[in-house]
Amino acid sequence: MELKCKTGELANHKTPCLIIGIFEKRRLTEAAERIDTASNGRLSALLKKGDLNGEIGQTLLLYELPGIAAERLLLLGLGKRNEFTRANYRQALGAVALVLQQSGAESATLTLPDPLPRGLDLYTAARDAVLMIEDKCYRYTRTKSEDKQAPKHPLKRLNLWIEKRSEIPNAERALRHAQAMAEGIRLARELGNLPGNLCTPTYLAEQAQALSEHCPRLSVEVLDEGQMQALGMNALLSVARGSRQPPKLIIAHYRGAAAESRPLALVGKGLTFDAGGISLKQAAEMDEMKFDMAGGAAVLGALRAACLLDLPLDLIGVIPATENLPDGAANKPGDIVTSLSGQTIEILNTDAEGRLILADALTYCERFNPETVLDLATLTGACVIALGKHPAGLFTSDDRLANELIAAGEATWDRVWRLPLWEDYQEQLNSNFADMANVGGREAGAITAACFLARFAKKYRWAHLDIAGIAWLSGKEKGATGRPVALLTHWLLMRAGSL
Numbered sequence: 001m002e003l004k005c006k007t008g009e010l011a012n013h014k015t016p017c018l019i020i021g022i023f024e025k026r027r028l029t030e031a032a033e034r035i036d037t038a039s040n041g042r043l044s045a046l047l048k049k050g051d052l053n054g055e056i057g058q059t060l061l062l063y064e065l066p067g068i069a070a071e072r073l074l075l076l077g078l079g080k081r082n083e084f085t086r087a088n089y090r091q092a093l094g095a096v097a098l099v100l101q102q103s104g105a106e107s108a109t110l111t112l113p114d115p116l117p118r119g120l121d122l123y124t125a126a127r128d129a130v131l132m133i134e135d136k137c138y139r140y141t142r143t144k145s146e147d148k149q150a151p152k153h154p155l156k157r158l159n160l161w162i163e164k165r166s167e168i169p170n171a172e173r174a175l176r177h178a179q180a181m182a183e184g185i186r187l188a189r190e191l192g193n194l195p196g197n198l199c200t201p202t203y204l205a206e207q208a209q210a211l212s213e214h215c216p217r218l219s220v221e222v223l224d225e226g227q228m229q230a231l232g233m234n235a236l237l238s239v240a241r242g243s244r245q246p247p248k249l250i251i252a253h254y255r256g257a258a259a260e261s262r263p264l265a266l267v268g269k270g271l272t273f274d275a276g277g278i279s280l281k282q283a284a285e286m287d288e289m290k291f292d293m294a295g296g297a298a299v300l301g302a303l304r305a306a307c308l309l310d311l312p313l314d315l316i317g318v319i320p321a322t323e324n325l326p327d328g329a330a331n332k333p334g335d336i337v338t339s340l341s342g343q344t345i346e347i348l349n350t351d352a353e354g355r356l357i358l359a360d361a362l363t364y365c366e367r368f369n370p371e372t373v374l375d376l377a378t379l380t381g382a383c384v385i386a387l388g389k390h391p392a393g394l395f396t397s398d399d400r401l402a403n404e405l406i407a408a409g410e411a412t413w414d415r416v417w418r419l420p421l422w423e424d425y426q427e428q429l430n431s432n433f434a435d436m437a438n439v440g441g442r443e444a445g446a447i448t449a450a451c452f453l454a455r456f457a458k459k460y461r462w463a464h465l466d467i468a469g470i471a472w473l474s475g476k477e478k479g480a481t482g483r484p485v486a487l488l489t490h491w492l493l494m495r496a497g498s499l
Contacts (some may be wrong), residue, residue, distance in 0.1 A: 001134060001182070002157040002176040005168050006109060006350065010161060011038030011068050018070035018161075019096055021113040022047070022083040024054040030163070031111035034077075038067040045285035047075075056088050057078060057095035072105060081310030089117040089125070090413065091134050097136030100155050103444045107157035108113065114163075122167055123174045124411065126160055129485065130178035131185075131412075133158060138186060140193045140479060142361055159192030171369055180308040181412075181489045187211075189295040192472060192480025196273030196290045201248040201321035204270055204293065208250045208300060208319070215307035217256050223249040235339040236240045236320050239353045242277055242330025243323035249320040249361070250296070252303055253318030262371035263314040266303075266494060267361050269354045269377035269496060270296030270321030277324050278332055292354070294471035295376040296321060296460035301485035309489075311496045316368055321359040324350070328447050340364060341456055346434035348428040353436060354379050362456040372401060373457060374491075376465040376484065383466040391417040391483055392470050395450035396463035404491060405463060414487035416465065425451045 006013060010031060015209040021029040026047045028036060044064055052060040058077030065073050076096045079088045110133075116125050137155055142148050162171050190197055190206060205222045212218040214438050216391050225246055228237055233249070240247035250270070253263075270294035275281055279287065298317035314483050321355055331337075331350045340363040345356065354377050365373050376392075383393040394416040395404050402418050409415040428440030428448050428452045436455065440448030445491070457464075470483045 001137070001155065003179055004157070005131060005161050005171045005175065006161050006288060007163065007165055008166060010034045010111070013161065014069045014398065015071070015109040015111060015159065017072040017074050017103060017106060017108040018068070019074045019076055019108060019110045020093070021076050021078045021111070021274070022054040022080050025083070026052070026054055027081055028080070030114035033071065035065070035068060039065050040067065040320055042066055042317040042421070042433055046220045052077060056091050059095055059099045061099065070109070072103065074103070075141065077262070078358045080440070084113070084115070084117050086117045086120055086128070086413065089113070089120070090128060093129055093132035094136050097133040099228070100133070101137060101151040101267060104153045106153050107159070108155060108156060109159040109161050110162045116465045117299070123170050126171050126174035126304045127178040128413065129160065130158065130175060131182060132327070132392060134182040134185070138189060140190070142190065142194060143198070167435060177309065177493065181277040181486050183308055184305035184335055184485040184489060187304050188294070188297040188301035188482040188485050189480040191300065192291050192294050193403070194290070196302060198371070199272050199290070199293065200245045201270065201272055201323070202246065203323045204296060204319065205248045205250050208252050211300060211304060211307070212252065215254070218252060218254045218303065219437050221251045223251070231340060232338070233340045233364070235345060235356040236322065236360040238331050238335070238337045239277070239324050239356050240322040242325040242327035245272070245323050248324035249364070250317070250321060251316040254306050254313070254315040255302055255313040256306070256310065260330065262312045263316045263368055265318060265365050265368060265370040265373040267358060267365065267373060267375040268295035268297045268299035269293065269319045269358055269379065270319040270322060271354060272323055274353065275323045275326060277353060278326050279328050279349045279351040280326055285474065288474065288478070291472040292378050293321065294467060294480060298483070298485050298488065301482060302488040305489040306486065306492055309493070309498070311492055314495050315492070316365070316370065318361050318365060319363040322357060324353045329466045339456070343436065343455065344434040346431040348437050349439045351475050352439045352449070355449055358453055362453065368460050370460050372461040374463050374465065374488070375453065376467050378468040378471050379466045380446045380449050384469040386446055387417055387469055389469045391415040391465035393446050394418045395447070396465065397421050397467070398461050398463065401461055401463050404494065407438060407490040408494060412486035412490045414484050416487070419447055421447065421450055457465070
């Protein structure tokens, strides 16, 4: 979607659709007051008819308002003025996006509400507007022969009207950042929504290579099964043995900083389908296990955003990609494998496979001497039970890194919640036959999974994001969300000093 800032006299602004906010009890925002004055009170008169009271998400489309150059005027309910929160604002933006998609207007101009939501500045309000509208305008069509619900005139251009010219540079920066985030989120969603028979480990590697063709600073290397075997990545390969799809280790290196800079690394779980192996999952909703590569997709999305923003960072993305299926060669409960780190692992549950492939990927990161490593994975159902579908679970023993990620999550509304990573939990991973077991029992499943990963991330600053609850939606709205690409991009912008 094309994004631009506009300024000048609002009533004279020519656009197929002008969007202005109305608070509850028909209280006008400053933009609405301008329109009401220019139309000689016509807006107020129409509102008194009672078609829109201003409740959150209410919309009313008006045509040919006198004195107004816009073809359409879309009124958007913002709720109570004294209770105007960011959550209410985002809810309203979601509603307006749906109306725009059906209105026939391929271009629209949005006025930011005045006052802004409580605690929000212009930069964040503008970025939220773009990301919410982009989110609602996204449609998956790749494997559909016909999309009967697709809008005939989808929104192609969104303008942001800015009253003060002095604020335009800040607003333009917000739009630039939002557009890069939206592109990264769209890529992650598209990959996540593909079925497992199309989005295989090989396909995921091809998409990483395709990304590098459009970004001179990005190079991609893909290790095959033989190369991983030579390295000793037996934890990862043990998961792949049950699949006919060859595993891949995808390494993408974005070089935007001085050669002597220590890189940041993003490690994303790339299980393109997870049936659980011998510890087979229940049939109900097993189709959603195509989303088990959402961590890997988010890494590619963040790399896409970094390329678009030309960030002055050294960034490495590592994606261990495979399937986890039952087969005569698949892992069996009780099997013991030797990881790349040399530590042995007793596999008590073959459905706890994500931590096995991540263990070798985290060890592999040591060769880059990274300054910080973040891994993100749809790792445990236990995290969903603990936190629901709103925040990701955050695990790290580094308080400063935790605060950075919490701040990035709050800034983008792509939130995280920190859970303990205490040594007390490590004893649950004890094994009589190996250095550790791959599961620690029913208690604190998300925490013991993170404790397992911590054993392979001791040589650098590290944090783990369990995104099992946020990576996709179920039910009627089933589909990938693209989270936590926004969080990752904001964190990279923080690290680059670009905020």
